[in-house]
Amino acid sequence: MLMDLLTAMLWSLSPFGESKVGIPYGIMKGLNSYVVLITCFLANLLVFPLMMFFLENINRYLIKWRFYKKSAVYVAKRAKTGSAGKIQKFGFFGLVLFVMIPLPGTGVYAGSIASYLLKIEKRKAFLANAIGILISSLLIWAITVFSIEVV
Numbered sequence: 001m002l003m004d005l006l007t008a009m010l011w012s013l014s015p016f017g018e019s020k021v022g023i024p025y026g027i028m029k030g031l032n033s034y035v036v037l038i039t040c041f042l043a044n045l046l047v048f049p050l051m052m053f054f055l056e057n058i059n060r061y062l063i064k065w066r067f068y069k070k071s072a073v074y075v076a077k078r079a080k081t082g083s084a085g086k087i088q089k090f091g092f093f094g095l096v097l098f099v100m101i102p103l104p105g106t107g108v109y110a111g112s113i114a115s116y117l118l119k120i121e122k123r124k125a126f127l128a129n130a131i132g133i134l135i136s137s138l139l140i141w142a143i144t145v146f147s148i149e150v151v
Contacts, residue, residue: 001031004025004026004029004030004031005026005031005035005036005039007025007026007029008022008023008025008026008029008031008036008039008040009022009039009040009043010022010043011025011040012039012040012041012043012044013043013044013046013047015109018044018047018107018108018109018133018136019040019041019043019044019133019136019137019140020102020107020136020140022036022040022043022044023036023037023040023137023140023141023144024140024144026039026040027141027144027145027148028144028148033141033144033145036141037137037138037141040137041133041134041137044107044108044133044137045108045129045130045133047108047109047112048108048111048112048125048126048129048130049126051108051109051112051113051116052112052115052116052122055112055113055116056116059072075113076113076117078105083098083106083110083111083114084114084117084118086098087114087118087120088118092124092127092128093128095111095114095115095120095125095128095129095132096128096131096132096135097132098110098111098114098132099111099128099129099131099132099133099136100131100132100133100135100136100139101136102136102139102140107133107136108129108132108133111125111128111129111132112125112129115128115129
């Protein structure tokens with residue numbers, strides 16, 4: 001049971017799923033849905049400060065490597081083209097919407113990168129990411145819980 005909760009939290013930290021995968025995983029494993037919601041939300045929320053630390057401190061050393069630089073430029077271009085217009089047009093709420101959409105390529109990783117590239121104030125960016133993650137987590141939680149009850 002504890003291992004399943006830890007796995008759900010790790011999925012929520014992962015760029016390959018975030019809480020969009022962690023919450024359904026935990027609930028499908030029979031864990032308390034409220035505990036899963038809270039722990040997966042908090043784990044997903046932890047991504048923002050980790051990404052900011054990485055982007056501000058570690059990124060500058062890794063950018064010297066050709067492979068990393070090529071990959072980082074590709075990710076930055078995708079983040080800017082996919083989100084920059086919406087975020088700049090709608091500001092704070094644009095970032096909230098971008099992070100909350102439960103689709104691949106959106107979420108706190110992309111939101112953090114976009115916040116960094118667009119030089120959004122950290123507190124505003126964190127709050128926008130947190131609200132987006134919360135709404136996304138609640139949507140995924142509700143869909144998962146109600147779909148299990150129907151079946």
